[in-house]
Amino acid sequence: xxxxxxxxxxxxxxxxxxxxxxxxxxxxxxxxxxxxxxxxxxxxxxxxxxxxxxxxxxxxxxxxxxxxxxxxxxxxxxxxxxxxxxxxxxxxxxxxxxxxxxxxxxxxxxxxxxxxxxxxxxxxxxxxxxxxxxxxxxxxxxxxxxxxxxxxxxxxxxxxxxxxxxxxxxxxxxxxxxxxxxxxxxxxxxxxxxxxxxxxxxxxxxxxxxxxxxxxxxxxxxxxxxxxxxxxxxxxxxxxxxxxxxxxxxxxxxxxxxxxxxxxxxxxxxxxxxxxxxxxxxxxxxxxxxxxxxxxxxxxxxxxxxxxxxxxxxxxxxxxxxxxxxxxxxxxxxxxxxxx
Numbered sequence: 001x002x003x004x005x006x007x008x009x010x011x012x013x014x015x016x017x018x019x020x021x022x023x024x025x026x027x028x029x030x031x032x033x034x035x036x037x038x039x040x041x042x043x044x045x046x047x048x049x050x051x052x053x054x055x056x057x058x059x060x061x062x063x064x065x066x067x068x069x070x071x072x073x074x075x076x077x078x079x080x081x082x083x084x085x086x087x088x089x090x091x092x093x094x095x096x097x098x099x100x101x102x103x104x105x106x107x108x109x110x111x112x113x114x115x116x117x118x119x120x121x122x123x124x125x126x127x128x129x130x131x132x133x134x135x136x137x138x139x140x141x142x143x144x145x146x147x148x149x150x151x152x153x154x155x156x157x158x159x160x161x162x163x164x165x166x167x168x169x170x171x172x173x174x175x176x177x178x179x180x181x182x183x184x185x186x187x188x189x190x191x192x193x194x195x196x197x198x199x200x201x202x203x204x205x206x207x208x209x210x211x212x213x214x215x216x217x218x219x220x221x222x223x224x225x226x227x228x229x230x231x232x233x234x235x236x237x238x239x240x241x242x243x244x245x246x247x248x249x250x251x252x253x254x255x256x257x258x259x260x261x262x263x264x265x266x267x268x269x270x271x272x273x274x275x276x277x278x279x280x281x282x283x284x285x286x287x288x289x290x291x292x293x294x295x296x297x298x299x300x301x302x303x304x305x306x307x308x309x310x311x312x313x314x315x316x317x318x319x320x321x322x323x324x325x326x327x328x329x330x331x332x333x334x335x336x337x338x339x340x
Contacts, residue, residue: 048193049237051147055140060197063144068190070148071155075182079152079159084175087163094160099256101153102300103307105249108150110304112242150245157252158185196237200230247293250300269295 048067052060086094114121162181166174203226206219258266273292277284 048147048151048190049197049234049241051143052193052197055143057198057201059140061194063140064190064194064197066144067147067151068186070144071151071186071190072183074148074152074155075159075186076179079156080175080178080182083156083159083163083178084171087167087174088171095256095259098157098160099253101156102249102252102256103303105150105153105245106253106300106304107249107307107311108146108304109242109245109249110301111308112245113301114305114308154248155182155185157248158182196234200227203227203230243297246300246304247297248300250296250298250303251293253303254296254299265295265299 048064051067052063055063083094086097159178159182162178163174166177169177203223206223207227208223209216209220254266254269257263269292272295273288276287276291280287
């Protein structure tokens with residue numbers, strides 16, 4: 001999995017262990033995680049804004065709010081009890097489920113690259129899977145649903161590793177740790193996303209000042225910089241978000257294969273990262289991360305490309321058949337009523 005995500009998960013694991021040491025101290029220890037969640041803030045904050053682009057400024061914060069609520073539902077209503085139940089009854093199912101989530105991330109990220117390289121074919125592929133949005137509300141709902149699905153995968157990884165870091169704690173303590181970590185990470189991630197998305201509006205407010213004081217002149221310059229720079233920043237962030245989905249997804253799958261004894265590729269990437277670190281010692285940690293992330297990304301692209309083909313050849317015909325059957329069933333009562 002990505003080094004950035006691993007660093008986050010290590011921090012979350014440290015938080016979980018400390019929180020499990022004393023149930024009374026869960027909230028206090030979890031509060032410290034807000035300063036350590038840089039990894040997930042970077043990954044999630046890079047991925048989420050692309051789901052908000054294309055909407056009017058008035059809809060940006062409501063959409064982020066919807067996604068944040070969906071993220072909380074993912075963590076507290078679905079993933080928390082599912083993680084506890086799987087840990088108690090079917091622990092061997094956790095790894096394959098995470099690998100399925102990694103496959104979804106690879107598919108989503110590679111589809112964005114496919115859309116960039118072959119826009120017409122990609123739009124046709126997306127229309128086959130999701131149908132065509134007929135109005136603004138449907139389009140917004142589809143974007144929100146897509147963001148919540150992606151959040152589900154990343155949240156599942158975090159919650160699973162958090163649970164794995166407190167295996168000896170009692171069930172109430174595990175549940176409390178999962179809940180507190182999930183809430184803090186959601187607040188951190190979507191708070192940052194909201195700030196990023198609304199930065200241009202804040203810049204516009206600064207740029208409209210009329211005072212001639214040196215501070216006001218500086219504020220207007222900063223405001224103009226934000227207004228002019230944010231579109232480029234959001235575009236760059238969207239690219240980083242797509243890359244994050246691919247390398248995190250590829251990393252999850254590689255880690256899963258390693259769990260099943262097929263870790264030769266993970267070991268190869270790790271060794272390549274060590275070689276890069278020794279070759280450029282001044283930035284050794286970054287060089288190692290870059291090589292391993294790039295390797296996981298290439299694996300993710302290969303897996304995502306196979307998934308796109310599989311979806312086009314297998315999933316799309318099934319979905320079209322289901323839609324056709326649903327349309328036939330929906331029209332039947334009207335026909336019968338007309339005949340009567």
